[in-house]
Structures are given as C-alpha cells and as structure tokens.
Amino acid sequence: MDLGPIDLDHTLSCGQAFRWKKRDGRWSGIVAGEEVVLEQDGDEIDVQTGLSERELRDYFRCDDDITSIFKEIGKDRYVAGLLRKYQGLRILRQDPWECSASFILATYANVPRIIQMVENVCRTFGTRLPEGSYAFPTPEQIIKKSDEAGTCGLGYRCARFVQFARSVHLGEIDFNMLKRASYQDCVDGLIRFDGIGNKVADCVAIFSLDHLEAFPIDVRIGRAIEQQYEVQGSYRKVSEWARQHFGRYAGYAQEYIYYDQDARNRSVSRRR
DNA sequence: AACCAGGTCTCGA
DNA sequence: TCGAGACCTGGT
Numbered sequence: 001m002d003l004g005p006i007d008l009d010h011t012l013s014c015g016q017a018f019r020w021k022k023r024d025g026r027w028s029g030i031v032a033g034e035e036v037v038l039e040q041d042g043d044e045i046d047v048q049t050g051l052s053e054r055e056l057r058d059y060f061r062c063d064d065d066i067t068s069i070f071k072e073i074g075k076d077r078y079v080a081g082l083l084r085k086y087q088g089l090r091i092l093r094q095d096p097w098e099c100s101a102s103f104i105l106a107t108y109a110n111v112p113r114i115i116q117m118v119e120n121v122c123r124t125f126g127t128r129l130p131e132g133s134y135a136f137p138t139p140e141q142i143i144k145k146s147d148e149a150g151t152c153g154l155g156y157r158c159a160r161f162v163q164f165a166r167s168v169h170l171g172e173i174d175f176n177m178l179k180r181a182s183y184q185d186c187v188d189g190l191i192r193f194d195g196i197g198n199k200v201a202d203c204v205a206i207f208s209l210d211h212l213e214a215f216p217i218d219v220r221i222g223r224a225i226e227q228q229y230e231v232q233g234s235y236r237k238v239s240e241w242a243r244q245h246f247g248r249y250a251g252y253a254q255e256y257i258y259y260d261q262d263a264r265n266r267s268v269s270r271r272r
Numbered sequence: 273a274a275c276c277a278g279g280t281c282t283c284g285a
Numbered sequence: 286t287c288g289a290g291a292c293c294t295g296g297t
Contacts, residue, residue: 015278107279113295114278155293160280197280218278234287258278 001047003060007088008040011060014259015111016207017092018102018118019136031059032095033127033135061093069212073246073253078228082256089259091252092207096175097168098136099208104164104195105157106203120152121161139169160195167193175209183211198235206251215242215250220261 012020012027020029027038036049036056049056057063074080105121106114118136125137125145142149142165149162167173173193178186186209190201198217205214217225217238226232231241246253 103278106277108277108292109279109294110277110296112277112297116295153294155295156280157293195280199279203278216278219276220278236286262278 001045001053001056003045003057004062004090005066005088006045006060006090007086008038008045010086010089010259011092014089014255015262016203016255017094018106018111018115019122028133030129030133030135031055033129035129035131035133059093061091064091066090069249069252072249073256076246076253079246079253079256082260086256086259089256091212091255093210094208095136096178096204096208097139100190100196100200100204101136101161101164101168103200103203103207104160105154107157107195107197107200117152117154117157121149121154124148124152139165143169157195164193164195178205179209183213186211187214198239202239202251206254212249212251213243213247215239215246215254216258217242217254218258220265221254221258224257224261 008027009022012022012029017029020027022028025039027040029036031049031051032055034049034051036047036051038048039046047056051059070083074083101121102114102118105117109117121142122134122136125141125148126134127137127141128134142162146162146165149158152158154161173189178189181189183205186205187198187201190196190204191198196204202214202216205211206216217235222232222238225238225242229241229245231238242254243250
C-alpha cells in the first residue's frame with residue numbers, strides 16, 4: 001500500500017503514539033480497534049489489517065501536502081537538517097479519546113513507563129482481539145469497573161484518568177467541535193479538564209485534532225529551544241515564539257526536534 | 273542506588 | 286501572569 005513518503009521506524013517510535021511494537025522487522029499496533037501489521041522494505045509497505053485503506057490513509061495523514069509542510073518548516077536551518085536526517089518521520093492522526101487519555105497518563109513519566117501504563121489499561125479494560133492483544137478501552141469500559149484502575153500502576157494519574165473517562169462518557173467534550181475550532185479555542189476547550197495542561201493539550205491538538213501549529217513543550221524541547229535559539233521563559237511565551245518562528249506547521253518542526261533530542265539521549269545511554 | 277521522566281495543580285506575589 | 290514545591294512510581 002502506498003502511504004506516501006514515510007519511514008515507519010521514525011514515525012512509530014518517536015513518542016507520538018504508545019501502542020506500536022516492532023518485532024521481527026514488523027510493526028504491529030491497534031488502530032480503531034483493529035490489529036495492524038506493517039512491514040517496510042524501502043518504499044514498499046506490506047499491510048495486513050482488517051482496516052480499510054481509507055481508514056489507514058487517514059491515520060497516516062496521507063491527505064497532508066507534505067512537500068509544502070517541509071518547505072515551510074525547512075526555512076529554519078536547524079530543522080532543515082533534521083528533515084534530511086530523519087527523513088520520513090510523519091505526524092499521525094490518532095483517535096482523540098485515546099490520544100487525550102494516553103497523554104493524561106504521560107505526565108511526568110518516561111516513554112517506556114507510559115507504554116507500560118497504557119498497556120496495563122488496555123489489558124484491564126479493553127476488548128481482547130483475536131490476535132491476543134487488547135484494544136484501547138472505551139470510556140464506558142473504564143467506568144464500568146473503575147475500581148480496578150488502581151491495579152494499573154498509574155500513580156497519581158489514576159483519579160484524573162478515571163474522571164476524564166467519566167467526562168467523555170457524559171459528553172462533556174466534543175472532539176469534532178474542537179477539530180473545527182481554532183487552535184486557541186481547541187486548547188481552551190481541552191485545558192478545562194483535570195490532568196490536561198498546556199503541554200498535554202498541545203499534544204492532543206496536534207496528534208489527534210488536526211492543529212498542526214500546536215507546539216508541545218516538554219523539558220527537552222525547552223532545553224533545545226534555549227540552546228538553538230536562545231529563547232526561554234513561560235510556556236506561553238516560548239510556544240507563541242515557536243508558532244511565530246516556524247509557522248503554521250510548527251508542531252511538525254517540534255516533532256523532529258523532539259526526536260533528535262531523543263536520539264541524543266539514546267546514544268548517551270548506550271555510552272554508559 | 274539515586275536520578276529523572278513528552279507536567280499539572282495549587283498557592284502566593 | 287508567572288515561578289516555586291509537591292507529586293506516584295518504575296525505568297535506567
């Protein structure tokens with residue numbers, strides 16, 4: 001299947017989604033409750049899934065005009081280098097509920113632990129698929145046996161996670177409306193919920209609600225921006241600077257910078 | 273064995 | 286509007 005210019009390794013391991021695993025050269029994950037297995041050989045990607053081609057192309061954002069996106073953020077010298085270095089890293093379009101619930105768990109934890117927490121949640125509440133893995137649970141599945149949330153190792157995030165499931169189940173958040181809304185209205189709509197601050201809201205906005213100008217700032221991005229551009233300060237100040245500097249696809253630049261910082265960390269830990 | 277993690281919340285200035 | 290402290294817990 002043709003998913004456009006994409007590198008699965010970069011795209012699925014960069015920390016935007018937490019449910020993809022690579023084994024024996026194949027990536028397997030679950031999208032919209034369906035198992036997806038992908039194997040990339042150069043430009044060829046072999047796909048095994050019950051998902052329709054339309055759904056898969058939607059998930060991989062094949063509708064994006066990637067050329068003009070790269071042209072735009074590539075105006076920055078540093079990012080231009082990263083575009084070459086990590087060619088084929090793409091932003092995904094994830095399910096808003098799964099994305100927001102996952103990033104509520106992602107606060108103040110490292111990626112391996114986030115993956116573990118999400119996996120625990122899926123095994124505890126989610127539907128078991130024929131292949132043996134579990135789908136990400138619906139809000140209702142979580143509410144029905146919320147007393148078991150304590151066994152998932154979520155720490156202080158547990159109460160927020162369950163409460164958010166309740167809010168979503170009660171229809172207190174309209175993701176489709178947030179998609180159509182302006183970036184700022186989208187963030188304002190997300191940030192009302194306990195456990196969603198600036199950073200999580202930006203992650204949800206870019207990874208699931210089509211607001212590619214969202215620029216999530218974690219500690220590593222903060223450091224990188226300070227080093228590369230000598231810009232620092234409050235979240236609001238830095239993120240506004242980033243949208244100004246990188247333009248309407250600022251979030252795409254953010255993901256390349258984040259991945260580069262991640263790669264540096266990985267090589268440091270190998271050296272130890 | 274400490275250290276730190278894709279932050280958020282609360283509170284005071 | 287901003288900065289400082291506390292915070293569950295498990296990888297590394």
